[in-house]
Amino acid sequence: MPPKPPINYVVQPTPSDYFISRGNGSEEMNFGAVKEYGDFVPNDRMYIHSRAAAPKLDVAAWRLHVGGSAVAEPRSFTYDELLALPSVTLRRVLDCGVNCRAFFPKVSPYGSLKWLPVGWTQWHFGAVGATEWTGVRVKDVLDAAGLEQAANAEFISLDSITTTAGKLPYSQVIAIDKVLADDTLLAYEMAGEPMPIDHGFPLRAIFSGWGGNSAVKWLGRIEVSKDPLPLSHFQRNQVLAGPDYPEEILATVGPVRSALELAENITIFPGDQTLHGRAWSGAGAIQQVEVCIEREMAPGRWMTVWDPAWRAAKLLHEAEPMMWVRFEIGWKNAEPGHYRLMTRATDEAGRIQPPPEEMVWNQHGLGYNGHAPLELSISPMSNMP
Structure with missing residues (x-):
């Protein structure tokens, strides 16, 4: 059978x-x-x-x-x-x-x-x-x-x-x-x-x-x-x-996290962009969200688009405890190329999303909240089908 x-x-x-x-x-x-x-x-x-x-x-x-x-x-x-x-x-x-x-x-x-x-x-x-x-x-x-x-x-x-x-x-x-x-x-x-x-x-x-x-x-x-x-x-x-972890710790309160409202590895047109996203935390309301954009200049070599690298996003409504907040940020004159975008939220408990390299590894893959990059491409409009 x-x-x-x-x-x-x-x-x-x-x-x-x-x-x-x-x-x-x-x-x-x-x-x-x-x-x-x-x-x-x-x-x-x-x-x-x-x-x-x-x-x-x-x-x-x-x-x-x-x-x-x-x-x-x-x-x-x-x-x-x-x-x-x-x-x-x-x-x-x-x-x-x-x-x-x-x-x-x-x-x-x-x-x-x-x-x-x-x-x-x-x-x-x-x-x-x-x-x-x-x-x-x-x-x-x-x-x-x-x-x-x-x-x-x-x-x-x-x-x-x-x-x-x-x-x-x-x-x-x-x-x-x-x-x-x-x-x-x-x-x-x-x-x-x-x-x-x-x-x-x-x-x-x-x-x-x-x-x-x-x-x-x-x-x-x-x-x-x-x-x-x-x-x-x-x-x-x-x-x-x-x-x-000298002793095992039961994971309970959710970490502070954020993400852009974008599919992964998408292609968009050049020009002025408005990026939207959401941030949330299990410990309380979100106080701030920042965004960083890096452009790939050569394989594996990235350069920040803004100086300073991180810019504060605008929160679109009052943040509530344990509820996400929507945010947006403008990106002027986005040029053709390959980019990676990162978001970094801070909650009212003072917790900030860390860089990926500072994330503490654990066996079960719990609680990751590093500001992991989301990659996208901007293609010249003349090359678009």
Whole structure:
């Protein structure tokens, strides 16, 4: 018998105009299309990262089970019971913890055989998006179940992922202070519509400012513990580890990042240009964005176009915590040639995107936020077909 075709983990269409496929279940948002969007990415254009096929659920029969040693009255909530609780709507970026992973060196620069080549999904800039999330605060749900003194909680999906330890549901163990934060939600809507299947229908967790890996989809159970629970199986690959990390550190708060609203390696016409982009941070609002343009003068030799090399961009609206801000900058008399463009954002916590050579390598390719260059060409109009 011929082998069975692989199961497609993504349900919705993902046309190449709007997505770059990074493997089954991993659909990156094409930043070249982002110029069409306002503050929010349309639901059917948001990046997708699914580690397994969406579970087949009947929302009428679905339940969210809440229990554990720190819950006095374990109970199950129906979808309608959750909708009846006070709702909260937040504008938030969802940024994958390994967004920009492709810009890390694949093999450890330290030459040690202990550190393996960085594998998994090779995201560029587009494993990110922003929308309006509506749901119920986790703390309200836990209070309804009689929350007691707790250390942390495990959020457990209804999916089934093949791992080295067998079939497991995806899960995340989260410290109780983050669990009970006012902006930690169990979201059932995106942009005013029921949560799409690819994004976790009927319910997903949203931990504001934290990497998208924490935002458990297809949520089915929350276990709250008096004693600290160990990291889940999946979180073992979500820690900063490498020669510069004496101890492993769980990656949580998203780094400061930015990107131009351009497809990679495009060709444009010469003349005056206005460049647009977006910047975001898991630690707070963006304070400043700068842009640098370099022209290739000879193979491997680059010269800055501006003096000084970095110029401040104009923020197009007031920056919000944990929401991206749109920016623009003019480029006068852009001449034919090959260029690389870099953006550098600063957030209100004082974090600045570092040069790529200053990025600290880690085994799992987490948290890359160096101002990696985006290359483009400007072709003489007379040579254009």
